[in-house]
Amino acid sequence: MRESAYPMLEFDVALDRVLEHVPVLPGVERRFDEAQGWVLAEEICATEPLPPFPASTVDGFAVVAADGTAPRRLVGEQFAGHSIDLEITPGQAARITTGAPMPAGADAVMMVEWSHEEGGRVAFTRPVQPGDFIRPIGSDIASGEAVLLPGSRLGPTEIGLLAALGISKVQVHRRPVVGVMSTGDELVEPGVAPQSGQIRDSNRFSLIAALREAGMEPLDLGIVPDSWEALQAIIARGLARCDALLTSGGVSMGERDLVKPLLEQGGTIHFGRVNMKPGKPVTFATLEGKPFFALPGNPVSSLVSFEVLVRPALCKMSGLPAAAWQRPRFFAVLEQEVRHSPERPEFQRAHLRFAREVIYASTTGNQASSRLLSMLGANALLFLTGGRGDFAAGESVEALFLGG
Ligand code: AMP
Ligand code: MG
Numbered sequence: 001m002r003e004s005a006y007p008m009l010e011f012d013v014a015l016d017r018v019l020e021h022v023p024v025l026p027g028v029e030r031r032f033d034e035a036q037g038w039v040l041a042e043e044i045c046a047t048e049p050l051p052p053f054p055a056s057t058v059d060g061f062a063v064v065a066a067d068g069t070a071p072r073r074l075v076g077e078q079f080a081g082h083s084i085d086l087e088i089t090p091g092q093a094a095r096i097t098t099g100a101p102m103p104a105g106a107d108a109v110m111m112v113e114w115s116h117e118e119g120g121r122v123a124f125t126r127p128v129q130p131g132d133f134i135r136p137i138g139s140d141i142a143s144g145e146a147v148l149l150p151g152s153r154l155g156p157t158e159i160g161l162l163a164a165l166g167i168s169k170v171q172v173h174r175r176p177v178v179g180v181m182s183t184g185d186e187l188v189e190p191g192v193a194p195q196s197g198q199i200r201d202s203n204r205f206s207l208i209a210a211l212r213e214a215g216m217e218p219l220d221l222g223i224v225p226d227s228w229e230a231l232q233a234i235i236a237r238g239l240a241r242c243d244a245l246l247t248s249g250g251v252s253m254g255e256r257d258l259v260k261p262l263l264e265q266g267g268t269i270h271f272g273r274v275n276m277k278p279g280k281p282v283t284f285a286t287l288e289g290k291p292f293f294a295l296p297g298n299p300v301s302s303l304v305s306f307e308v309l310v311r312p313a314l315c316k317m318s319g320l321p322a323a324a325w326q327r328p329r330f331f332a333v334l335e336q337e338v339r340h341s342p343e344r345p346e347f348q349r350a351h352l353r354f355a356r357e358v359i360y361a362s363t364t365g366n367q368a369s370s371r372l373l374s375m376l377g378a379n380a381l382l383f384l385t386g387g388r389g390d391f392a393a394g395e396s397v398e399a400l401f402l403g404g
Pocket of ligand 2: 183184185249250297
């Protein structure tokens with residue numbers, strides 16, 4: 001039997017090796033409102049307190065708390081956005097709105113709901129304590145406080161904080177530009193009617209979608225035939241424009257599987273076989289210093305190997321810490337018997353159902369690596385260890401939660 005020349009790595013060893021060899025991309029400056037999904041390359045500290053002045057948290061009346069419930073004379077109005085020269089003394093009150101600065105002399109706010117106004121005077125149904133319904137200076141964010149840490153991905157909250165603090169430009173890690181090509185003489189574009197022996201290319205489109213979902217920038221490099229020259233040409237084009245390359249197909253033991261020999265010639269192959277199903281021939285190399293992931297051609301193999309080996313690497317390149325890209329792992333109880341061959345550890349596609357106290361997993365049926373439908377509706381990969389056969393209904397297995 002002809003055997004691959006590449007040693008078979010255990011999955012966790014392969015992942016460590018990938019992470020060891022991918023660089024974190026350097027920082028670039030970006031406008032804060034155009035940085036959604038990018039990862040901060042700097043710490044953000046507040047240079048101003050928030051709120052910048054003591055502000056009312058309700059609509060009501062600024063008062064001197066020591067006056068208790070006694071009626072006060074209304075001496076003015078303090079609206080949000082308008083700072084007037086108003087001073088409150090005992091026996092006086094000023095109308096105030098939420099977010100308006102506290103007038104000098106007032107030490108509390110009475111809610112409008114507790115007030116009763118008559119003839120230029122206002123009475124209250126209950127007393128307040130000094131400080132009630134006031135947000136002191138810096139009570140939300142203190143000046144100098146570290147607000148965002150390097151490695152944070154900028155989402156709605158982070159972008160709001162940058163706006164609130166007046167930070168208009170931030171240093172973010174460059175987002176990996178990832179070239180994607182499909183290899184195979186049999187492949188045609190989805191819009192083309194396949195001739196005898198041809199199939200439509202689906203991997204390129206699912207991988208590009210997976211890249212976008214992971215926050216990366218895909219670059220479509222098209223379909224490449226199984227020809228040494230064509231592969232070389234497109235890879236050279238990709239290397240000139242991308243931070244990492246992704247191919248599918250052409251990494252198995254076939255006569256026309258040219259990707260590994262080509263990588264051997266021009267770069268360094270860090271592994272060419274991983275003890276996992278699907279995705280055994282997945283290959284990782286560096287070529288001109290850039291990471292090169294050669295994924296197997298079967299649609300499920302390429303997507304699963306992307307998920308477990310490529311996505312972590314690209315997340316690291318984009319500046320995210322491991323805690324941010326690692327998928328949550330749960331133990332889940334199998335709802336049905338699961339077929340599994342002892343020959344290799346397997347990532348089975350499954351649907352997790354979160355019941356009140358137990359997480360249940362049901363697999364998505366026939367797990368053939370060509371059957372993209374086995375990914376449909378899957379929100380988890382069950383990690384089934386090698387060295388043992390089928391799992392019984394009711395057994396607990398480890399699951400990587402993919403979200404959704
Ligand atoms: P390979 O890894 O090149 O040996 O391909 C393995 C299987 O996946 C073959 O049945 C291919 O036809 C199929 N395949 C390869 N590339 C693609 C692709 N881009 N889209 C869909 N199927 C593919
Ligand atoms: Mg092929």
